[in-house]
Amino acid sequence: MRLKNVPGSKEYIAESDFVIHDEKEQKGRLLEYFSNDNPIHIEIGMGKGQFIYEMAKNNPFINYIGIEKYSSVLIRAIQKMEAEPLANLMFIRMDAEDIVDVFCEKEVDRIYLNFSDPWPKDRHAKRRLESRQFLERYKKILKEDGVIEFKTDNNELFEFALEEVKEANWQLLACTRDLHADAELSEGNVMTEYEAKFSAQGNPINKYIIKY
């Protein structure tokens, strides 16, 4: 994602009630933000939050946490919440590398990875959010029957992700190279910002669902 610096975004986020601050200190207390014990679904690399906002709106009995590394992007999601707040959506500004310091073991029911940055150089493979290093982290925080859902139009990244699933010994529950043409998998599909943009350009969307 090309990032335009938004002056003042860090300060704005620091003041927001829609953000979980000092997230590592909140480990084990995340449900207190929702005042219920509904399941937790997270999106890692949510960008401006179009997908997770709509998911939260459609599913009031699931708690959603959107994770984004950059303030300049996260601020857009916060502004959407200010216009129409949802009680079941919170955000964390953090690098997903630290995910196990924020979520407890087996705390999360579902992880969404949407149009993750591809990191095309081989030497950066472990930074890809679908790498075996990240799968290892996700395994710690996911419930035993928890799943990861990943969508991308980037075929190289998708092939890499499938290899990593095999290497890490996870189970492939579903897989398509053309989500929008797949009647079963596209049912109830909520488009992300990138999905809308790239599918409008004619790119087919890959998707997998996996569990460990």
Ligand code: SAM
């Ligand atoms: N998921 C959105 C969508 O589908 O429209 C945004 C996709 S954008 C290409 C990828 C986003 O992931 C960017 O906003 C980027 O800052 C974020 N991101 C990349 N690596 C990350 C990491 N390690 N931790 C948290 N966010 C990350």
